[in-house]
Amino acid sequence: MRPLCLFLLPAAMLAVAAAGSDAPHSAVLYWLSYSRPGATTVHVRIEFPGHAAAARTLLIPRSVPMGYGEEPYDQFVSNVAAFDAAGKPLAVSRAEGPRWLVGPASRVEYDVDLARMEQQIQDGTDSSRVRPGYVLLVGYSVFGFVEGEESSPIELHIDAPNGWPVFSTLAPAGGSLRADDFYALADSQIVLGPAAHIATVHYAREKDAPLALVSYSEVPLDQARIERLAGEAMAAMQEYFDGSAPPPFPHYTVLLEFLKPLSDKHSYGFGMEHLESFHAAMAAADADPSALPDAGLRYHIAHHVAHAWIPKRCYGEGYFPFTWDVAPKIDTIWFSEGFAQYAAMVALAATPDQRDQMLDLRFRSSLREAPPEFRHMPLRELSLLASTQYAADFRIGRLTFSRGGLMAAEMDDRIRAQTHGAKSLRDALRHLIAWSAQNRRPFRIDDLPVRFREATGVDTRDILDKWLAPID
Ligand SMILES: [Zn+2]
Secondary structure, X not given: OHHHHHHHHHHHHHHHHHOOOOOOOOOEEEEEEOOOOOOOEEEEEEEOOOOOOOOEEEEOOOEOOOOOOEOOHHHHEEEEEEEOOOOOEEOOEEEOOOEEEEEOOOEEEXXXXXXXXXXXXXXXXXXXXXXXXEEEEEHHHHOOEEOOOOOOOEEEEEEOOOOOOXXXXXXXXXXXXXXXXXXXXXXXXXXXXXXXXXXXXXOOOOOOOOEEEEEEEOOOOOHHHHHHHHHHHHHHXXXXXXXXXXXXXXXXXXXXXXXXXXXXXXXXXXXXXXXXEEEEEEEHHHHOOOOOOHHHHHHHHHHHHHXXXXXXXXXXXXXXXXXXXXXXXXXOHHHHHHHHXXXXXXXXXXXHHHHHHHHHHHHHHHHHHOOHHHHOOOHHHHHHHHHHHXXXXXXXXXXXXXXXXXXXXXXXXXXXXXXXXXXOHHHHHHXXXXXXXXXXXXXXXXXXXXXXXXXXXXXXXXXXXXXXXXXX
């Protein structure tokens, strides 16, 4: 019932806006136009129906939500134009940071250069792109917002070339495109064009959460294999976090690209989690099962699906509300990454031995290889460093999630041992996620052992303290 209510709300508010009310939360309209096949720019138009005029500021994101880094998306924006309620053009000037002063605008428009974006942003997953018959638009790389409107509901319209399929993670099955707020719009992805492969995945939990698989590959791809692995990963994570209850999202999309490199400086393989989707720009070679076998790809998907619970819906300070111009400093990345990845390992491992092999491969190996200057940092300090350097220097990202993952494993072992197998870390995490949904605020690190004991009766505070401390 809950997702349905969320979907109905913006429509009801739109009706209010249409009636001419100045209700502070009437929907903001976004129009995205991709004019013709082969075009390398998109046009964005933002309208504020029913809003009182005031001096406004347009902001284009630089920080990537859960990317723990920044990308200069504002550099690819041009032709910013603003108009008042009567349609009269207004003066526009560039302000400090990724911002433009647009006066008492009722409408703001701009272009985004996708070709230049892809050339200059070398992490393939952070960029939108254009290929023959195909366009990927990563929400935060093309959508900006007017300051003060971040919490307004949004209605999105997309114009694509005649006959082109249009897919949005906001509504994988089609229909009107609505987002609860700017975060939800920015966190969504759009795929256009006949070269994209869009499929509904039939899997064990499809009644609880319809799963779409969108793929684009520049090499031959075994579509059935990818669908099977996505379905297995998705079902395993739902079982881990929710048991037989429905997940906290109404639908989910796995969006995978397999790309030939744009240059030798471009990198591929990172994934990015979202509220209702996971997208990754993989290297073309990874389409080959001998390069990325089933177990590796299934884990890659499960890991990012796990983030739909942690940290998208259960998080420490800094995740929400999000700061779009500068990457927020976050001291709990070890939890978001370590505990979510550990959950994916346990959800997929068929035996305790398999879990142990995964712990060794992904976590213990990072610890062994980490340089002393990072090992000797307290974990919260390392996490603050990872807030902007997570992928830029992956030694920092790896050590952050590995220390968190090993903390999770040790807590899990103790909870299982002290409850003679009746409880596990899974119960502790389910409880924390329920607490987050109810309280709608970040947890404090100090409270984690309190929540975990409420759920399991087992004290884990000394394990938390041990792993937060520097490693000799
Ligand atoms: Zn992750």
